Amino acid sequence: MKPLRIKHPNIVSLEDIYESSTHLYLVMQLVSGGELFDRIVDKGFYTEKDASMLIQQILDAVTYLHELGIVHRDLKPENLLYYSVDEDSKIMISDFGLSKIEGAGSVMSTACGTPGYVAPEVLAQKPYSKAVDCWSIGVISYILLCGYPPFYDENDAKLFEQILKAEYEFDSPYWDDISESAKDFIQHLMEKDPNKRYTCDQALQHPWIAGDTALDKNIHESVSAQIKKNFAKSKWKQAFNATAVIRHMRKLQLGTSQEGSVQNTPTSPCHGTLLVPGGDSKNGSPCEECSLPSPHSPVQTEQNLLTNHSHSCHYSNRV
Incomplete structure (x- = not known):
């Protein structure tokens, strides 16, 4: 198996591979700086400009991937x-x-990703393209500027409905001090129609990224408070495959799949050609109790429709 070498300054690289009769060992680039949310919370000063610079790096890396024909499908x-x-x-x-x-002539239709970040066309079970990554970058940009997700509801059915309709708002007071340019940037990426959605190249040319419209006002207090409230570490460890979600979406009549059978999310990082592998299980990790309050009202613990576990962590459960 010949690995596809991905080399970009903003992508964790696969350095080497060793194979025994029973195991495949992957040697990854050492990354020791910690997770994005932890760094933002620990900062004493954080601005739109900081968020813009972060998103620019992500866009550069995803542009590189897309040029190689690679779709990440789980940006968060x-x-x-x-x-x-x-x-x-x-x-x-x-x-x-x-x-x-x-691939040439291939069509992506497997439902995978993370509900809070997945594009509407994926939930609608339509064929999709690399535009799904651009949607996810829009969701990440939204969170970086307010500290909470654009889609939230106690009920998974309503959560999916919001995403399918691309229903989100720039709530007051959380967005009062955020520039119109930032909101415009997000709206172009979180466009329901993938054909109208910004590509990475277009996003890189937006004045919020390439110009000087990102504000220098300190928004750390508000953003970090919302991050701490809405994203606890225990919520980042949930992993589920596509089958359960499709089953429940059919029950909720939120999808119109034409496929005769449902594919499981691949549990191997290879997918035929070896890419940089993931760091957590793709076939389900132990569930932990959690709750996820929105900026408007607390979310009560309920039966999660995606699994048989009882918790209300909608935003980080992997589909």
Whole structure:
């Protein structure tokens, strides 16, 4: 098996492979700077400009992937790691366990990703393209500027409905001090129609990224408070395959799949050609009790429709 060598300054690289009769050992680049949310919370000063610089690095890396025909399919904050503990450390994209190489004539239709970050066309069970990564970058940008997800509800059915309709708002007071340019940038990426959605190249040309419209006002207090309230570490460890979600979406009549059978999310990082592997299980990790309050009202613990576990962590359960 010949690995596909991915070399980019903002992507965790696969350095080497060793194979025995029973095991395949993957040697990954050392990334020691910690997770994105932890760094933001620990900062004493954080601005739109900081968020813009982070998103620019992500866009550069995803542009590189898309040029290679690779779709990540699971971009989210917990897959963004800092290279080192240095104050000016670069951000790195990790966890390619759900990534897919676009082949000639091939069509992606497997439901995978993380509900809070997955594009509407994936939930609608329509064929999709690399535009799903651009949607996810829009969701990440939204969170980086307010500290909470654009889609939230106690009920999974309503959560899916919001995403399918691309229903989100820039709530007051959380967005009162955020520039119109930032909101415009997000709206172009979180566009329901993938054909109208910004590509990575277009996003890189937006004035919020390439210009000087990102504000220098300190928004750390508000953003970090919401991150601590809405994203606890225990919520980042949930992993589920696509089958359960499709089953429940059919029950909820939220999908219109034409496929005769449902594929499981691949549990191997290889997908035929070896990419940079992910860091967590893709076939289900132990569930932990958690709750996820929205910026408006607390979310009560309920029966999660995606699994048989009882918790209300909608935003980080992997589909």
